Amino acid sequence: MLWLKTLGVVLVVSGFGSYGLMGARSMDQRVEQIKNIRLAMRFLEKEITYLHTPLPLAMVRAAQCIPAPASRLFEDCSQTLQDRQGITINEAWSQSLEKIRQKSDLSNGDITVLQAVSSQMGMSGAEEQKKLFTMIQEHLNIQEERARSEAESGRKLRSYGGFILGATVVLLLL
Amino acid sequence: MSDEEMIKSGIMPFLSARIKETMLNIPSECFKGMEEIRLRCGQPLVLKIGDRDCTLDECGQLQEVLSRGYIVGAEDIYRSIAAISENSLYAFEDEISRGFITIPGGHRVGLAGQIVQSGSEIKTIKDFSGIAFRIAREVKDCSQRIMGLIYPCDLEPVNTLFISAPRCGKTTILRDVARHLSQGTKRGRGCNVTVVDERSELAGTYQGRAQMDLGPRTDVLDSCPKARGMIMAIRSLAPHVLITDEIGRHEDIEAIQECVNAGVAVITSVHARNIEEVQKRPVLRELLATHAFENLIVLSRRHGPGTIEQIVRWDELCCG
Numbered sequence: 001m002l003w004l005k006t007l008g009v010v011l012v013v014s015g016f017g018s019y020g021l022m023g024a025r026s027m028d029q030r031v032e033q034i035k036n037i038r039l040a041m042r043f044l045e046k047e048i049t050y051l052h053t054p055l056p057l058a059m060v061r062a063a064q065c066i067p068a069p070a071s072r073l074f075e076d077c078s079q080t081l082q083d084r085q086g087i088t089i090n091e092a093w094s095q096s097l098e099k100i101r102q103k104s105d106l107s108n109g110d111i112t113v114l115q116a117v118s119s120q121m122g123m124s125g126a127e128e129q130k131k132l133f134t135m136i137q138e139h140l141n142i143q144e145e146r147a148r149s150e151a152e153s154g155r156k157l158r159s160y161g162g163f164i165l166g167a168t169v170v171l172l173l174l
Numbered sequence: 175m176s177d178e179e180m181i182k183s184g185i186m187p188f189l190s191a192r193i194k195e196t197m198l199n200i201p202s203e204c205f206k207g208m209e210e211i212r213l214r215c216g217q218p219l220v221l222k223i224g225d226r227d228c229t230l231d232e233c234g235q236l237q238e239v240l241s242r243g244y245i246v247g248a249e250d251i252y253r254s255i256a257a258i259s260e261n262s263l264y265a266f267e268d269e270i271s272r273g274f275i276t277i278p279g280g281h282r283v284g285l286a287g288q289i290v291q292s293g294s295e296i297k298t299i300k301d302f303s304g305i306a307f308r309i310a311r312e313v314k315d316c317s318q319r320i321m322g323l324i325y326p327c328d329l330e331p332v333n334t335l336f337i338s339a340p341r342c343g344k345t346t347i348l349r350d351v352a353r354h355l356s357q358g359t360k361r362g363r364g365c366n367v368t369v370v371d372e373r374s375e376l377a378g379t380y381q382g383r384a385q386m387d388l389g390p391r392t393d394v395l396d397s398c399p400k401a402r403g404m405i406m407a408i409r410s411l412a413p414h415v416l417i418t419d420e421i422g423r424h425e426d427i428e429a430i431q432e433c434v435n436a437g438v439a440v441i442t443s444v445h446a447r448n449i450e451e452v453q454k455r456p457v458l459r460e461l462l463a464t465h466a467f468e469n470l471i472v473l474s475r476r477h478g479p480g481t482i483e484q485i486v487r488w489d490e491l492c493c494g
Contacts, residue, residue, distance in 0.1 A: 052264055
């Protein structure tokens with residue numbers, strides 16, 4: 001029976017520990033993903049304000065300079081716009097955000113910020129677009145800083161917390 | 175391509191989903207001769223079919239009484255503008271400041287809304303309130319009857335002025351003349367043709383490419399002021415013929431004289447119903463007095479757009 005109990009202890013501790021490590025990793029990835037979206041937005045701003053590239057093409061180019069899953073946000077939105085189904089940028093962006101919500105580590109707060117700042121994307125002159133993108137950068141910088149400080153404070157807690165919680169559960173069960 | 179196919183594939187993707195659905199029910203024969211689709215915020219949708227103004231009710235039935243028509247909302251206008259501009263108004267700032275956007279197929283979309291000025295220049299239009307889709311058609315060989323007058327000998331096209339009220343088909347005929355001259359006819363080889371297309375109507379240029387067939391030897395100066403474009407073309411493109419639309423300013427007349435004296439034939443048009451009306455306009459009277467144009471061709475809609483009402487040679491004009 002001892003080997004069975006030992007196996008149980010190992011499974012419980014490693015299970016809780018892995019969950020904690022995954023949580024810690026997700027916090028780091030969230031920072032990385034916000035940073036990637038911010039970089040893509042900066043690229044998008046240059047395409048829009050200097051080259052006047054239409055939004056569907058500008059988004060494809062922006063997607064090429066960042067890794068997945070953040071790039072999927074721009075690729076998916078661009079594809080929806082190119083399908084010419086009478087969908088506006090606001091709707092296409094919302095749909096893409098909903099899809100990326102499942103596949104990324106972005107929080108609801110990040111999604112809300114991205115949704116709010118995008119309503120005027122593309123639908124004004126280059127000067128107004130520049131102002132809009134400056135605002136988007138500011139919002140994303142705030143979100144990135146917030147995510148980074150949350151990651152710093154929560155990383156150790158989650159990494160060790162998982163194992164500690166696992167050990168506590170084992171002690172209680174024993 | 176039939177008119178129905180052209181409108182369904184070239185215009186309808188740029189309409190809001192509700193208007194698109196409504197228009198799908200129109201009988202096929204109504205697409206033939208459809209010239210304009212007009213969206214005005216808070217007003218019924220208007221379809222110009224030939225000389226008739228029609229509308230569509232909520233079920234997509236064609237109605238002659240406009241008040242029974244589908245009322246266009248701000249949402250319809252916004253969605254259409256988004257589709258026309260690919261959700262990228264910044265990419266069309268120059269076009270918007272000129273009041274229209276050309277879409278694939280060379281169709282022109284006129285815009286109405288609040289004008290934003292910067293000094294004396296129109297900077298842009300915002301808060302769009304109206305959109306007019308003007309359906310561009312190529313009527314190949316519509317100028318066949320007059321090509322003998324315009325191009326009687328090899329590489330010697332003749333200066334020709336088309337006189338026409340709006341919507342009488344002068345742009346369509348000019349386009350066909352450009353194509354014939356560029357391709358060559360029985361009477362002569364193909365000429366180098368330069369089209370100075372100030373309002374992107376003749377070539378229907380979209381993203382730098384002419385959407386209309388203007389022949390293999392045609393260069394297009396798109397969105398170029400006529401007078402400057404004509405002088406530029408003489409210096410850089412060595413044309414045999416210059417074709418431009420709707421002259422009327424003093425600098426246009428000076429540029430035409432410059433071209434004619436440089437041995438370049440000019441084929442152009444003015445807005446007027448007849449020669450008498452042309453002669454009442456001081457600038458154009460001055461132009462006629464120079465005898466720069468050997469052919470004056472008056473167009474009307476009497477038997478449909480492009481009806482040739484009168485052909486006058488300059489020697490007949492000056493000798494009575």
